[in-house]
Amino acid sequence: MSRLKRSPAPVAIVLAAAVGVGGWLGVIRAADETEASVRRVDGVEEVLTPDRDGPTQNFLLVGSDTREENLDAAEGTSRRSDTIMILRREKGGGAALLSIPRDLWVEFPDGDFGKINGAYNQGPDVLAKTVTDSLGIPVHHYVEIDFNGFQRLVDAIGGVEICVMLASKDDNTGLDLQPGCQNLNGKNALKYARSRYFEEFRDGDWRIDPRADLGRIERQQHFIREAV
Known part of the structure; x- marks a missing residue:
């Protein structure tokens, strides 16, 4: 897993749609300050839908538990996604947010079936391809943020x-x-x-x-x- 280079703009664009115009400057600052908490995984680019400049863009947003300490003791300590969402952005400024239950039963790219959170456990590239192939939702961008990044973003606004x-x-x-x-x-x-x-x-x-x-x-x- 590699860290993002110092270019927080894509993260800021995604999160600004969630927090609104009033929080725009705070989100940019937070994304800049918390870039170490926003992750990109090698191989994801290969499975993303290539049309990055079309009128509609879908962002696959994943909230990951990557901390050593675990707030939710009842759920264990394995690597997993706590939140999976699709943010649909229109060039005209409209946006819609779809939450995907992590226990949703889906078909994986290899033909096996299981909970969609299991796709993330196999890798973010598998998750992105599962969302596209099994749910029919093209994924143009992938953004993953951990607990520390989330906390800093909320504090920033x-x-x-x-x-x-x-x-x-x-x-x-x-x-x-x-x-x-x-x-x-x-x-x-x-x-x-x-x-x-x-x-x-x-x-x-x-x-x-x-x-x-x-x-x-x-x-x-x-x-x-x-x-x-």
Whole structure:
């Protein structure tokens, strides 16, 4: 795995679509400062869709757990992607974001079947080709960012305000939210975005969100909407 050279612009373009125009300068600074946390893997270029200048561009965004310490002890410590998204960008300025559940059952390029997160475990090039071949979504660009990069990007835009109706927590990530609105810095935003064992204090008892990864996807989408 090789590091990106000092050219954060593609990362800034992708993330600016998620955080909105107001966070543009902060994202550029954060991408510049956290380039060591944004990774490019040899071989990915060979499987990307070649039309890089067309009217529509798809960015495969992957949030990876590459730290030695692991916030989510219940999920083990193997290399994996915590988040897989497709950002569709139109030249006219429009954008749409699609979250892909990491447990989605797909066909791999070698003909085997498994969870799409298993494709990432075989390599980002396999993941990109799986998204293109199995889901029919051309991938023009690949961006991967680790936990530290995510935290710095959130801090660069001044945090993100999240409002919850009930006290909420996740003992695995360390998330602890009180009812009402609070501005999450990078560290707490990561706890929120990674939460799969999300609980709310309802009717005198803690109740876990039974949707697991689907619930996490909903919270990640909510986080992005609040960041815009």
